[in-house]
Amino acid sequence: MDSTVRAEIVLVDDEDMVITSVRAFLEMETEHNVHGFTNPNDAIAHLETHPVDVVVSDYLMPQMNGIQLLARSKALQPEAARVLLTGHADKQSAIVAINQVGLYQYLEKPWDNNQLLLVVQSAIERTQLFRSLQTKIAELEAAHGNMADIRAKLIKAFL
Amino acid sequence: MSSDCPSTASGPRVRTAEELRAEVANLEGRLAEADKMALLGRLIASVVHEINTPIGSVFSNNQVAAKGLETLSRMLEEPAPPPKAQQIVKTLRSLSDVDRMACERISALIRSVRNFSRGDGERPAKAALQDVLANSIKLAETSFRNRIAIEAQLGPAECECYPSAMGQVFLNILVNAGQAIENDGRIQVKLAVEDGWAHAAITDNGQGIRPENCGCIFKEGFTTKPMGEGTGLGLSIARRIVEEKHQGRIWFESTVGVGTTFHVSVPVAGPVVKGEA
Numbered sequence A: 001m002d003s004t005v006r007a008e009i010v011l012v013d014d015e016d017m018v019i020t021s022v023r024a025f026l027e028m029e030t031e032h033n034v035h036g037f038t039n040p041n042d043a044i045a046h047l048e049t050h051p052v053d054v055v056v057s058d059y060l061m062p063q064m065n066g067i068q069l070l071a072r073s074k075a076l077q078p079e080a081a082r083v084l085l086t087g088h089a090d091k092q093s094a095i096v097a098i099n100q101v102g103l104y105q106y107l108e109k110p111w112d113n114n115q116l117l118l119v120v121q122s123a124i125e126r127t128q129l130f131r132s133l134q135t136k137i138a139e140l141e142a143a144h145g146n147m148a149d150i151r152a153k154l155i156k157a158f159l
Numbered sequence B: 001m002s003s004d005c006p007s008t009a010s011g012p013r014v015r016t017a018e019e020l021r022a023e024v025a026n027l028e029g030r031l032a033e034a035d036k037m038a039l040l041g042r043l044i045a046s047v048v049h050e051i052n053t054p055i056g057s058v059f060s061n062n063q064v065a066a067k068g069l070e071t072l073s074r075m076l077e078e079p080a081p082p083p084k085a086q087q088i089v090k091t092l093r094s095l096s097d098v099d100r101m102a103c104e105r106i107s108a109l110i111r112s113v114r115n116f117s118r119g120d121g122e123r124p125a126k127a128a129l130q131d132v133l134a135n136s137i138k139l140a141e142t143s144f145r146n147r148i149a150i151e152a153q154l155g156p157a158e159c160e161c162y163p164s165a166m167g168q169v170f171l172n173i174l175v176n177a178g179q180a181i182e183n184d185g186r187i188q189v190k191l192a193v194e195d196g197w198a199h200a201a202i203t204d205n206g207q208g209i210r211p212e213n214c215g216c217i218f219k220e221g222f223t224t225k226p227m228g229e230g231t232g233l234g235l236s237i238a239r240r241i242v243e244e245k246h247q248g249r250i251w252f253e254s255t256v257g258v259g260t261t262f263h264v265s266v267p268v269a270g271p272v273v274k275g276e277a
């Protein structure tokens, strides 16, 4: 994918250290805007007002866990891809929750940067593709009347 | 212990009370050692998890630094460095801060494990009990992760004691407290010296101890925990360490559904050694 496409990434981890490192990495490798939050509630506030392409969240955090955060994200912006970052010990709970929040991918800590980049890029691509298809359908709809059926199929296939 | 072992050739010799006492003491010592190793063994998984985060950061930062330096050196060849160069320098600075913090965290954890596994000498030694307790808190915290908030008020408490054994007492109580809290909770730890006694109080807001169990919890082998989680040794060993090794006291108050406080009190001057009283 074209890495010059600017995307909006939300990154949530209660460890400042992780945010700084991941943000530095993504900013070095891409042109994306990375919004880091150590408090999931601040991330939700951001999601309420800003369109986002991908949300990457830690699993274990004091205020709420990553699954709960991603569930909120799904409710607010269903098309924004959801990625969970988990410690090895939480893997089981992560797997159980995959269906619950329509997880795009999960990554294990300590994370591998190349894998992270791959996942984030393809997640962004997917979200942006979905959004542009939706706009196309809206345009077609304006021109040709009822396209609700196609739209519904698209949503079902993607989310 | 006497060095002449009962030889099988001459048949078992009747052992003196002194020898039996020494043998029991030896076995108790080994049991305490086994409990300590079991505690550590259980904590290792969470310590490793705790170390994984800073290590992940350092690895990532290292990769970013390499790439950043490469980009910078290319930029230096240009007649005028682009504004992005400043940005990269800033990023690299912040990463080196993170690396330092990460390394500090890793070494602090390793230090705690080492402090905990260190053995005691034959005789009590002067030790700062607040550091011993803080060390046990640090270790216990790794297994609570973000589930439990620990509030510690540790006053200075220089004691003649067996520091490693006291660390084991505290860790046992803290692990129990964490296990008693089902989801989120809080543990308060206080330490202060009063009238020549160092007094530690560890309070959890967990499930509490049922009245019918209150008489049993210090008994060897008594546990209400599922197989694999508890062997019922922790408190019996803690009691032996506190009462016999330190001539101190250990007791608790508990209300079902509200929580439990464990108290440990040891004389600051240390145990009175036989023959020196």
Ligand SMILES: Nc1ncnc2c1ncn2[C@@H]1O[C@H](COP(=O)(O)OP(=O)(O)OP(=O)(O)O)[C@@H](O)[C@H]1O
Pocket (backbone or CB within 6 Å): B172, B176, B177, B180, B204, B206, B207, B208, B209, B213, B217, B218, B222, B223, B224, B225, B229, B230, B231, B232, B233, B234, B235, B236, B260
């Ligand atoms: N803070 C506490 N809150 C509620 N119950 C407790 C608490 N501390 C101890 N207990 C009870 O006392 C019992 C005995 O504790 P002890 O530490 O001796 O053994 P254990 O924790 O069951 O096993 P082990 O320590 O060997 O892993 C526990 O099983 C539990 O029922």
Ligand SMILES: [Mg+2]
Pocket (backbone or CB within 6 Å): B172, B175, B176, B230, B234, B235
């Ligand atoms: Mg125990």
